Amino acid sequence: MRRILVVGAGQSGLQLAIGLLAEDYDVTLVDPRGPEEIETGRVMSTQCLFGPALRRERRHGLSFWDDRAPAITGVGVRVARPDGDPEPEVDWVGRLEESAQSVDQRLKLAAWLRVFVQGGGRFLRHRVSVEDLATVGRDYELVVVAAGRGELARIFPRDERRSPFRAPQRSLSLAYVTGAEAHPAGGVLSRTAVPGAGEVFSLPTLSLVGPCQAVMVEAVPGGPLDRIPGAGASGEEILAGILDVLRHHAPWEYERFAEARPADSGATLSGGYAPTVREPVAHLRGGNVVLGMADSVVANDPITAQGANMASLCAEVYRRAIVDHGRRPFDETFMRSAFAAYWHHARQVTAWSRVMLSGPPHVWELYRLAERHRPTADRFADSFSDPGGLIDWFLHPERAMEYVDSVRCATGSSHLPIS
Numbered sequence: 001m002r003r004i005l006v007v008g009a010g011q012s013g014l015q016l017a018i019g020l021l022a023e024d025y026d027v028t029l030v031d032p033r034g035p036e037e038i039e040t041g042r043v044m045s046t047q048c049l050f051g052p053a054l055r056r057e058r059r060h061g062l063s064f065w066d067d068r069a070p071a072i073t074g075v076g077v078r079v080a081r082p083d084g085d086p087e088p089e090v091d092w093v094g095r096l097e098e099s100a101q102s103v104d105q106r107l108k109l110a111a112w113l114r115v116f117v118q119g120g121g122r123f124l125r126h127r128v129s130v131e132d133l134a135t136v137g138r139d140y141e142l143v144v145v146a147a148g149r150g151e152l153a154r155i156f157p158r159d160e161r162r163s164p165f166r167a168p169q170r171s172l173s174l175a176y177v178t179g180a181e182a183h184p185a186g187g188v189l190s191r192t193a194v195p196g197a198g199e200v201f202s203l204p205t206l207s208l209v210g211p212c213q214a215v216m217v218e219a220v221p222g223g224p225l226d227r228i229p230g231a232g233a234s235g236e237e238i239l240a241g242i243l244d245v246l247r248h249h250a251p252w253e254y255e256r257f258a259e260a261r262p263a264d265s266g267a268t269l270s271g272g273y274a275p276t277v278r279e280p281v282a283h284l285r286g287g288n289v290v291l292g293m294a295d296s297v298v299a300n301d302p303i304t305a306q307g308a309n310m311a312s313l314c315a316e317v318y319r320r321a322i323v324d325h326g327r328r329p330f331d332e333t334f335m336r337s338a339f340a341a342y343w344h345h346a347r348q349v350t351a352w353s354r355v356m357l358s359g360p361p362h363v364w365e366l367y368r369l370a371e372r373h374r375p376t377a378d379r380f381a382d383s384f385s386d387p388g389g390l391i392d393w394f395l396h397p398e399r400a401m402e403y404v405d406s407v408r409c410a411t412g413s414s415h416l417p418i419s
């Protein structure tokens with residue numbers, strides 16, 4: 001049996017570890033937190049997963065929440081007016097062809113970790129250091145680092161060509177709450193853009209308390225939304241800060257969340273990180289090489305709700321690459337080619353995230369078009385399931401204008417809001 005070490009029991013590490021166990025690999029998984037610490041810890045994400053990632057989990061027998069997690073059937077877009085007007089300038093919901101779902105990672109990762117151990121996987125509770133990787137790593141034929149965006153990711157050199165940001169582009173504040181009302185259109189991942197200042201997201205989710213709502217503010221640092229208390233603040237203080245932002249900048253969301261309370265003592269999160277792409281291979285002292293996975297090597301801002309979806313894809317791409325590699329050595333060439341297969345998809349999300357962070361004029365044009373043209377709204381919603389097609393009509397200004405013109409010709413509508 002080939003011996004494989006996976007560092008980090010998050011979305012990607014667990015999915016890969018369980019997948020390889022099922023293929024008869026000898027898998028060791030290391031994380032400082034066991035199931036109990038994960039369950040009693042803080043929320044980590046809003047982890048809205050779309051069709052392809054959910055299908056992958058079902059295929060691998062890892063989808064335990066289908067009957068309890070609220071179905072997310074659409075993506076809502078609102079654009080706030082600059083003067084704080086109580087009505088948004090743009091307001092529509094695009095339908096998803098396949099429902100999406102959010103299951104609190106505290107529920108999911110704790111359950112998956114138990115599945116891994118019950119299936120015969122070896123789990124070690126330990127925070128892995130660079131030194132550990134250089135020494136213990138030698139006992140394994142392949143070491144995969146799936147440690148998220150933390151310290152350990154720094155062993156992978158930053159890819160300067162693909163990493164234009166040195167600082168966080170958004171200050172993130174998140175709360176899982178009870179006592180909020182549903183979106184008027186039902187199960188919707190709702191996104192309010194406050195031009196130049198950031199975004200407000202909300203979505204139904206399944207958390208420790210059962211079905212509830214999550215609300216997140218992405219504030220441009222130093223801007224008018226960036227006034228939510230961060231490090232050291234209590235859950236109540238973070239939620240109060242979020243509600244204050246909603247009241248002033250997204251009153252339609254405030255109406256829904258005014259009576260909200262934190263869902264549990266770990267239900268809030270605040271922070272930020274610089275979106276970064278890294279080299280997939282790290283060379284350690286003594287000549288060991290290790291392979292980076294998911295956020296450890298490609299960390300985008302959550303503005304496009306894609307990180308967990310991409311972590312799921314990365315685990316699948318790596319699992320297949322490992323199995324297809326047979327008995328051959330897992331050398332640097334293997335690692336770079338496994339990552340290249342992943343990057344082929346991940347680069348689309350990196351490009352999309354950059355466009356969404358900067359909010360260029362053509363994006364607002366497309367939002368206004370979608371309000372009057374349902375196929376555009378639905379196409380945008382389905383891009384969350386498959387961002388690959390965005391290059392044809394959304395990412396570049398010229399293509400976007402071509403698309404807008406083509407819709408105008410096809411519908412014969414001169415009153416579409418095209419400037």
Ligand SMILES: Cc1cc2nc3c(=O)[nH]c(=O)nc-3n(C[C@H](O)[C@H](O)[C@H](O)COP(=O)(O)OP(=O)(O)OC[C@H]3O[C@@H](n4cnc5c(N)ncnc54)[C@H](O)[C@@H]3O)c2cc1C
Nearest residue numbers: 008010012045046047048128147148294295306307308309
């Ligand atoms: C506020 C917020 C909202 C988000 N919303 C969404 C969304 O709606 N949809 C979406 O798709 N994505 C979303 N994301 C992104 C998504 O959560 C991540 O991209 C995804 O979880 C990354 O998976 P991963 O496996 O790379 O790392 P993680 O899931 O972060 O797991 C990393 C694991 O490594 C462990 N670890 C860390 N250091 C070490 C070490 N030294 N030794 C051993 N183990 C270690 C950690 O304990 C953790 O268990 C969001 C992120 C944030 C911050």
